[in-house]
Amino acid sequence: MLDINEIYNLLLEKYGYQGWWPINSKYHVKDYSFPKNKQQEFEIIIGSILTQSTNWKNTEKAIKNLKSNKLLSPKKINSINVKKLALIIKSSGYHNQKAKKLKEFTKFYLKNNKLTRDKLLGIYGIGKETADSILLYAYKRPYFVVDAYTKRIMNRLGFKEGTYDEFQDIFMKSLDNDYKLFNEFHALIVKHGKETCKKNPICNKCRLNKICEYGKSNLS
């Protein structure tokens, strides 16, 4: 049986601390105090929606564009025309849908102080991964985020469970209930998925290859 904590330790050794979530285009290594205010909290939430199935660079452009148009605030997004909003976030891809998602979230955000997971999941455009990203990175709540990289990496390691909930359970039952750990671990998984455990993985450079089902059979 693979040890989830060992996976974390190996990834941390290889890649170091990641400093998620990026705010103002900057990472904050080993500083888990973000967000420090409502403005940063809102930026993380908007980013978590805009980055759905989209690379961070494109998301970042959209966020910068929102800022330069002075629109990165709940009231502004709530009042702007959805088509204008779509043009401003165009770089993030799926911009028509995402504009609608931003407005739906914002409408909810303006009249709700407590954002529970169930309430988030009831909002158009927010599924499990986005809800957990918001809870973890904007609210420092220990919900483990499962994304496409997580599923791919776990599958290769030998965990064949398939659903979001099943993967999340594996992490949350194995790890200390610590938002800082969840924050760093998820960021490391993304890093690993991008750089090493890619669609065409580079197993001979992988820190996990000795404990990986796929890696062991894929080394020359």
Add this chain to the structure above:
DNA sequence: TACCAGGTCCTCG
């Protein structure tokens, strides 16, 4: 040129 990126919704069987 073709493929992919820190998903979610909708429809259909």
Add this chain to the structure above:
DNA sequence: CGAGGACATGGT
């Protein structure tokens, strides 16, 4: 339920 398609830009 679960699979399959729609949604879309920018980088390699």
